[in-house]
Each structure stands twice: as structure tokens, then as C-alpha cells.
Amino acid sequence: MLSHSRCLTRNFGRSLSAIRQGNNALARRATTALSASHAITLNSSVKSDPRSSVFQIHYFRTSVAHRDEVVTVKTPAFAESVSEGDVRWEKAVGDTVREDEVVCEIETDKTSVQVPAPAAGVIEELLVPDGGKVEGGTALFKLRKGAGAPKAAEAPKAEAPAAAAPPPPSAAPPPPPPSAVGPIPTAMPPVPPVPAHAMDTKPVSAIKPTAATAAPAAQAEGGAKGARTESRVKMNRMRLRIAQRLKEAQNTCAMLTTFNEVDMSNISEMRKTYKDAFLKKHNIKLGFMSAFVKAAAHALADQPAVNAVIDDTTKEIVYRDYVDISVAVATPKGLVVPVIRSVEGMNFTDIEKAINLLGEKARKNELAVEDMDGGTFTISNGGVFGSMFGTPIINPPQSAILGMHGIFDRPVAVGGKVEIRPMMYVALTYDHRLIDGREAVLFLRKIKSVVEDPRVLLLDM
Amino acid sequence: MMSHIRRTLSLCRSRSGVLQPARTSSASIGGGGDLVLQSRSTDVFQNLALEDWIDANVDLERRGVLLLWRNRPAVVIGRHQNPWNECNLPAMRSAGVPLARRRSGGGTVFHDLGNLNLTFFSSKKTYDRQRNLRVITEALRRICPELDVRATERFDILLNGHFKISGSASRLSRKSSYHHCTLLHSADRSALAALLRPSCPGIHSNATPSVPSPVTNLLDHAPTLRWEELLEALVHQYNAEFGLGSASTPVDPADESAFPGVAAAAAELRGWDWTFGRTPKFGVRTLLELTDERSAARGSARLQVEVKGGVVQSCELDVPAHWLPRRLSGELSGVLVGGRFCPHRAAAVFSEVTRSESCELRGRLRNLCDAVVSVMG
Numbered sequence: 001m002l003s004h005s006r007c008l009t010r011n012f013g014r015s016l017s018a019i020r021q022g023n024n025a026l027a028r029r030a031t032t033a034l035s036a037s038h039a040i041t042l043n044s045s046v047k048s049d050p051r052s053s054v055f056q057i058h059y060f061r062t063s064v065a066h067r068d069e070v071v072t073v074k075t076p077a078f079a080e081s082v083s084e085g086d087v088r089w090e091k092a093v094g095d096t097v098r099e100d101e102v103v104c105e106i107e108t109d110k111t112s113v114q115v116p117a118p119a120a121g122v123i124e125e126l127l128v129p130d131g132g133k134v135e136g137g138t139a140l141f142k143l144r145k146g147a148g149a150p151k152a153a154e155a156p157k158a159e160a161p162a163a164a165a166p167p168p169p170s171a172a173p174p175p176p177p178p179s180a181v182g183p184i185p186t187a188m189p190p191v192p193p194v195p196a197h198a199m200d201t202k203p204v205s206a207i208k209p210t211a212a213t214a215a216p217a218a219q220a221e222g223g224a225k226g227a228r229t230e231s232r233v234k235m236n237r238m239r240l241r242i243a244q245r246l247k248e249a250q251n252t253c254a255m256l257t258t259f260n261e262v263d264m265s266n267i268s269e270m271r272k273t274y275k276d277a278f279l280k281k282h283n284i285k286l287g288f289m290s291a292f293v294k295a296a297a298h299a300l301a302d303q304p305a306v307n308a309v310i311d312d313t314t315k316e317i318v319y320r321d322y323v324d325i326s327v328a329v330a331t332p333k334g335l336v337v338p339v340i341r342s343v344e345g346m347n348f349t350d351i352e353k354a355i356n357l358l359g360e361k362a363r364k365n366e367l368a369v370e371d372m373d374g375g376t377f378t379i380s381n382g383g384v385f386g387s388m389f390g391t392p393i394i395n396p397p398q399s400a401i402l403g404m405h406g407i408f409d410r411p412v413a414v415g416g417k418v419e420i421r422p423m424m425y426v427a428l429t430y431d432h433r434l435i436d437g438r439e440a441v442l443f444l445r446k447i448k449s450v451v452e453d454p455r456v457l458l459l460d461m
Numbered sequence: 462m463m464s465h466i467r468r469t470l471s472l473c474r475s476r477s478g479v480l481q482p483a484r485t486s487s488a489s490i491g492g493g494g495d496l497v498l499q500s501r502s503t504d505v506f507q508n509l510a511l512e513d514w515i516d517a518n519v520d521l522e523r524r525g526v527l528l529l530w531r532n533r534p535a536v537v538i539g540r541h542q543n544p545w546n547e548c549n550l551p552a553m554r555s556a557g558v559p560l561a562r563r564r565s566g567g568g569t570v571f572h573d574l575g576n577l578n579l580t581f582f583s584s585k586k587t588y589d590r591q592r593n594l595r596v597i598t599e600a601l602r603r604i605c606p607e608l609d610v611r612a613t614e615r616f617d618i619l620l621n622g623h624f625k626i627s628g629s630a631s632r633l634s635r636k637s638s639y640h641h642c643t644l645l646h647s648a649d650r651s652a653l654a655a656l657l658r659p660s661c662p663g664i665h666s667n668a669t670p671s672v673p674s675p676v677t678n679l680l681d682h683a684p685t686l687r688w689e690e691l692l693e694a695l696v697h698q699y700n701a702e703f704g705l706g707s708a709s710t711p712v713d714p715a716d717e718s719a720f721p722g723v724a725a726a727a728a729e730l731r732g733w734d735w736t737f738g739r740t741p742k743f744g745v746r747t748l749l750e751l752t753d754e755r756s757a758a759r760g761s762a763r764l765q766v767e768v769k770g771g772v773v774q775s776c777e778l779d780v781p782a783h784w785l786p787r788r789l790s791g792e793l794s795g796v797l798v799g800g801r802f803c804p805h806r807a808a809a810v811f812s813e814v815t816r817s818e819s820c821e822l823r824g825r826l827r828n829l830c831d832a833v834v835s836v837m838g
Binding site: 105111113114116131237241242334336364369374375 | 540541555565566567616632635668669741742792798799800803804811813816819834
């Protein structure tokens with residue numbers, strides 16, 4: 001009798017595993033229920049075949065996951081005879097939480113009480129709106145336990161802890177190499193271990209739909225596991241507007257760029273000689289920007305076309321007798337372009353003071369619209385980031401922009417000999433509809449001559 | 462960490478005559494009694510980060526900790542408050558007074574060097590705010606017996622039954638708790654009044670409101686009370702009430718080796734995302750007064766903004782068509798959506814829009830932009 005039944009189960013087991021190894025999803029689903037009850041016998045009979053045992057183990061896990069518990073977490077009792085508090089949510093529906101991670105805070109009479117998750121899981125439902133009142137014992141939220149369980153079981157195998165939302169097919173990947181995201185490696189990456197088990201092929205219907213919270217950070221971590229997700233972020237209006245205007249500028253202006261190089265030795269020396277005295281007298285530092293701003297103002301007075309702009313709606317050229325120079329500044333919060341007004345009447349000191357004032361305002365977050373509005377010419381300094389050479393783009397509605405780049409020591413020919421001088425490449429992008437090539441080149445050469453020898457300004461050359 | 466504090470503690474004990482001597486001779490490691498720490502820093506972010514560090518890293522089951530600290534002028538709002546609704550942000554900016562959001566609940570306070578902060582750390586079982594406040598009231602009774610100081614049910618301390626000299630807030634974490642309170646010794650009352658006056662109109666929110674009360678300084682009523690005297694009395698009373706006595710140990714929250722991770726915590730507290738971004742969802746509904754300088758004409762516009770997480774979710778700017786074309790007002794309101802509710806950012810964004818508009822509408826457009834920016838604080 002016993003031997004007969006054993007024989008029967010052996011055959012039964014073999015036929016079941018045969019069905020399972022097939023690609024019939026429905027058949028696999030059907031056999032899951034059976035395997036749960038015939039656990040021991042099936043295990044022993046198909047021990048020799050590693051592939052089917054993986055499927056078996058996998059399905060045990062799936063069946064455990066189906067028995068997820070949903071727990072309702074209640075408001076903790078309040079201390080010292082306080083009766084009610086306001087709920088402030090830290091997590092939202094669909095967020096995965098670890099055990100003891102704070103889900104919400106309850107504010108009662110000047111006290112902030114943290115409410116942690118009792119176990120790892122996914123937030124299923126928030127039962128109180130943000131700011132709503134609760135009393136001790138009120139139901140707060142529902143947590144579906146165990147979504148973290150398959151990951152926990154694999155933790156001994158997988159080394160990357162990936163606390164972010166698991167990307168969809170995550171059941172049995174090969175163990176990822178440690179520290180998948182880190183500094184640029186200096187050695188060859190280790191050869192990843194050949195997986196002991198074949199990659200799992202879960203039928204699509206068996207995959208539970210998890211919220212697609214794949215943020216780029218999670219992507220980086222999940223990258224090691226082979227998840228290739230995209231995330232779409234809507235462009236905000238500011239970016240759309242800037243993009244639109246830049247494209248408009250490109251489409252209407254006939255933009256081209258002329259280059260030159262500036263020998264910074266004289267201006268560096270002037271600065272070195274006078275910087276302490278300047279600081280003492282005017283209480284601000286003497287920088288390089290003032291030289292370029294003053295040079296640009298001088299050149300703009302000389303070439304009024306560069307300071308003008310074409311009004312496409314009326315087909316007129318607008319000439320301006322004042323020079324307002326916009327200085328592009330990259331702040332941590334984004335690009336701001338404050339304007340120095342009426343530069344044509346300023347000397348180096350006035351310009352440094354104006355730049356300093358705008359810098360202070362930018363730091364204290366006090367730049368107003370009127371500080372950034374308008375401008376007839378822009379100067380952008382890519383040199384602070386180490387740029388050597390580049391073509392700036394015109395900042396509409398203007399006709400030209402000067403791009404400053406980094407100062408690097410270069411061998412140059414001076415008086416028939418090779419010398420090392422601190423050199424800076426400068427670029428002028430201009431609207432050819434308004435400014436001719438000759439004018440643009442002369443304009444840039446004038447800037448070069450002023451910066452290379454500021455005495456030119458004294459002599460009005 | 463703990464061992465370092467123990468080491469400094471034993472060091473303090475060996476130095477005689479400088480600080481209060483320990484009452485017990487069992488100065489061994491883990492020796493009994495609570496810890497009294499005094500922060501060397503006057504930077505509000507470093508001190509708040511130190512509080513969080515102690516809360517997270519010190520084992521408070523066996524002993525409590527008292528931390529004494531004070532800050533250079535700063536405004537500190539409670540965890541779930543709305544800064545736009547609590548203080549005068551433009552005035553703070555021009556005075557260089559920073560804004561900090563603490564992790565405990567409660568209302569808004571003004572900190573400066575005349576305002577002493579005390580934080581009582583304990584386990585959740587031994588959390589007792591009235592007992593902590595008794596330390597203060599008893600200490601004051603000893604050194605200024607002529608003053609009538611009493612703690613209220615709302616955990617304030619009132620002087621002469623009327624003036625508030627101390628307010629409290631606390632935080633209950635998983636395993637530990639802290640209760641901190643202020644104590645007005647010689648704070649700048651005019652600065653306090655000016656900076657705690659909200660400047661942004663028309664805010665609708667369910668954030669925790671502050672309850673304003675008349676305040677006074679201890680120094681105004683007890684002119685001979687020195688700061689050091691007050692501190693000594695408080696430490697003495699704390700030891701009497703709680704522990705077997707420990708000297709006050711100076712600590713430096715900028716010391717990363719003693720408090721690993723504290724610099725990162727302070728940096729997080731300084732960030733815009735924590736200070737402003739953590740504001741509960743709110744709406745702004747207000748009327749803007751518009752003027753045209755050239756023609757001296759006047760107009761008005763309605764502004765309605767919804768802000769969540771410090772970021773503008775929606776913005777409606779209803780400007781009469783005769784004042785400005787709808788296209789322009791539509792552009793202005795559209796360009797704010799998705800960005801921070803921050804005047805600096807709004808100004809940068811608006812200047813992009815105004816830059817390429819024709820001269821005749823420039824004045825009105827500028828005026829409208831300025832009006833909207835001023836609503837943001």
C-alpha cells in the first residue's frame with residue numbers, strides 16, 4: 001500500500017513538474033495550489049533538477065505574498081491628559097516603508113509625536129486628511145505588510161540593500177556586484193558571478209502591479225539589477241519660456257561668433273599692485289569683471305550698432321545711447337542675469353561697486369525684477385567653470401553677447417620669442433542682420449586692447 | 462560619542478574650582494547622574510542639529526541630559542508651521558536674521574543672545590514637562606525671590622501672572638523624547654515684535670498657528686540678575702531635581718569627531734527644502750493694488766495661488782483686460798507654476814517675461830510683477 005502510494009506521488013510529481021516547465025501560464029497557476037499541499041513529496045522527487053526547484057521555491061514565495069496582511073495603525077495614546085492632535089503625513093499612499101520608519105507626525109499642544117510603521121510594507125490607505133484632527137485610538141492608516149518580504153528573504157544573497165521601490169521583475173536576479181554606485185572606478189570591474197540558477201521567467205499575470213515610483217535615484221540603484229526604467233518629468237513653464245525665447249532668437253537672428261584672445265598679464269599685474277589699497281579705500285575687492293565691463297562699455301560707445309537691436313514687429317533698428325550690461329551669474333538656484341545700468345559714465349571703481357551690490361543682493365535673495373530687467377549687452381563668464389573656448393548664445397532682445405573663458409598659461413609669440421603668458425579666449429556672438437563682420441571684429445579687438453592695456457581708456461584710443 | 466562625553470565629564474571633575482564639583486565620588490564610566498551640556502555655538506542650525514544628534518544617539522534610558530544653548534538673532538518656527546504666515550520675511554532678510562524650522566511642534570519664537578534655551582532629554586517613560594519647568598521656576602525662586610514665576614497648564618512660564626518669559630515645545634520619537642523651552646533674560650523686544658509680525662497677506666492654511674502673548678525680560682524686573690548667575694542656578698536646580706550632580710560640560714556642535722553626522726544635519730536644516738518646503742499645503746488669496754506711474758491711473762487684480770511643499774501648484778492672476786492684455790497676465794501666472802513660492806525665484810522668472818515686452822506696457826507690467834513678488838515674502 002505504502003509503496004504503491006509512493007510510486008503514485010512520484011509519477012504525479014514528475015508530471016506536475018513537466019507541466020510547470022512548459023510555457024503554459026495557466027497550467028503553472030493551477031499547479032501552484034497543488035504544490036503548496038504536496039510540498040514535501042514534490043520537493044524530494046524533483047530534487048535532482050535545479051531549474052524546477054527554483055520554480056518551486058519561487059511559487060512558494062508567491063503564495064506567501066498572496067497572504068499579505070493589511071494592518072490598521074491607530075493613533076498612540078496621548079500623554080498628560082491631552083485629548084486630540086493634528087495629523088501631518090510624511091508618507092503617501094503607495095510608498096514603501098521600512099519597519100520603524102516614520103509615517104506621520106501628530107501634533108498635540110506643542111508636542112510633535114512620531115508614528116512609525118510597525119513593520120515593513122506599503123502604505124495602502126490614509127484614513128485621515130493632512131491636518132485632520134485625531135484622538136487617541138483613532139485609526140490612522142492601513143499598511144500592507146510583507147511587500148518587503150521577498151526582498152528580505154533574498155537579503156542574504158543580494159548585497160545591494162536597495163531600499164527604494166522595487167522595480168517590477170525583481171524576484172530572483174543574480175547577486176549584483178557590491179557598491180554599484182560609487183566613485184569613478186580605477187580598476188577593472190570584477191567579472192560578475194555566473195548565476196547558479198537561470199533567470200526567472202515569471203508569467204506577466206503573476207507580477208503584482210507596484211506603483212511606478214522609479215525616480216532617477218532608484219534607477220541608479222536598480223541599475224545594478226538590470227532595471228531599465230524611464231521617468232518623465234513635465235517641463236516647468238520657466239524652462240519652456242526660456243527654451244522658446246532662445247529658439248526664437250536663433251531663428252530670427254543671423255547668429256555667428258568671432259573669436260580673439262586676450263593677454264591678461266598687464267591687467268593681472270595692475271590688480272596685484274593695487275588690490276590691497278583698493279580694498280582699503282573702497283572696502284570691496286578689485287576683480288577682473290570691471291575691466292571687461294568697462295572695456296565693453298567703451299567699445300559699445302564706439303560701435304553703436306552693437307548696442308542696438310532690431311524690432312521685428314516694426315522693422316526698425318532701435319539705437320540706445322545708454323549702456324546697460326547684463327552679467328550672467330550662475331547661482332545654486334539657477335541662472336540670474338542682473339543688470340548694471342548706465343555703465344557708459346562709470347569708472348572701474350563704480351563698476352566694481354555696482355557688481356558688488358548686485359552680488360550682495362543675489363546672496364541675500366533680494367534681487368528684484370527691476371534689477372534683472374532689460375539690458376542692452378550681455379557678458380557671460382564661462383571661465384569660472386574652466387571653459388577654454390565656446391560660443392555663447394545671444395540673450396534676447398539684444399544683438400550681441402561677450403563670452404569670457406578661463407585664463408590659462410599658454411606659450412605665445414611675443415617680440416619674436418616664445419613666452420608663457422596668461423591667456424584668455426574671448427568670443428563675441430552677434431546678430432549679422434544688424435552688425436557686419438568688420439564691425440564685430442573691430443569691436444572685439446577694442447575690448448582686447450582695453451583689457452591688455454587699460455591706458456587706452458585714458459587716451460580715448 | 463557617549464564615551465567622549467564621559468571622558469570630558471571626568472576631565473571636568475578633575476579640574477577643581479572651575480566648575481561645580483561632582484557630588485558623587487563614583488566618577489567611573491557610566492557613573493550616575495544626568496548630564497548637563499552647554500553649547501559653545503551660537504548658530505541656530507548647529508544647535509538644532511546637536512539636539513537631533515543627542516536625541517538619536519545618546520541612550521536616554523539610563524540618564525537624562527540637559528542642554529543649554531543660545532543663538533545669534535534668528536526666528537525659529539515649529540515643525541508644522543507656515544513661515545509666510547508667522548514672521549516678516551522681508552524684514553528678516555534685510556536684517557540678516559535667518560529662519561529655522563525646528564523638529565518639535567508648537568509656535569514661533571525669536572532667538573537672540575538674551576534668550577536662553579534649555580532642552581531636557583529623557584526617555585519616554587520619564588517624560589514630564591511640568592517637572593522640567595519646576596527646575597526653572599524653583600531656580601528663579603531661589604535667586605530672585607521677589608519675582609512671581611509660575612508655570613501654566615499650557616507649559617508657559619508667566620511672570621507676575623501676566624507676562625510670558627518662557628514657552629515650550631517637545632518631540633516624542635520612537636524611543637526618546639525631548640522638551641525644550643526658552644527663557645527670556647534680556648532679549649531685544651523691539652526686534653521680536655517687528656520680526657514676528659507676518660507680512661504676507663491672504664494666507665489660508667491649516668498649519669499650526671502661533672498664539673501671541675505679551676512678553677517681558679527677566680532683566681527688566683530683576684536688573685541685577687547676570688546671565689552666568691542664571692545659568693548656575695539652573696544647573697544647580699537641575700542637579701537637585703534629577704540627578705546626583707554633574708558639572709556643566711561645554712560642547713561644540715561643530716566638532717564632527719565628537720558628533721559624527723552633525724554637520725550634514727545642520728546643512729539639511731539650513732536648506733530651503735526643509736525650512737520652506739515642509740510647509741503644509743496652503744493657499745493665498747489676495748487683492749493687488751496696481752498703479753501706473755506715467756498716467757497715475759490705478760487698478761486692482763486678484764491673485765490666487767495654491768502652494769504644496771513650497772512649490773506653486775496653481776496660480777490665477779485676474780487682471781482686468783483694459784489694464785494689461787490677458788496674454789501677459791496669463792504668461793506671468795503660468796510661468797510661476799511648478800517653481801518655488803519664493804520672491805527671488807519669481808523675480809528671476811518674471812524678468813525673463815518682461816525683458817522682451819514692448820515699452821509702453823513695461824511700466825504696468827513691472828508694477829504687476831513687483832506686486833506679485835511682494836506677496837511671496
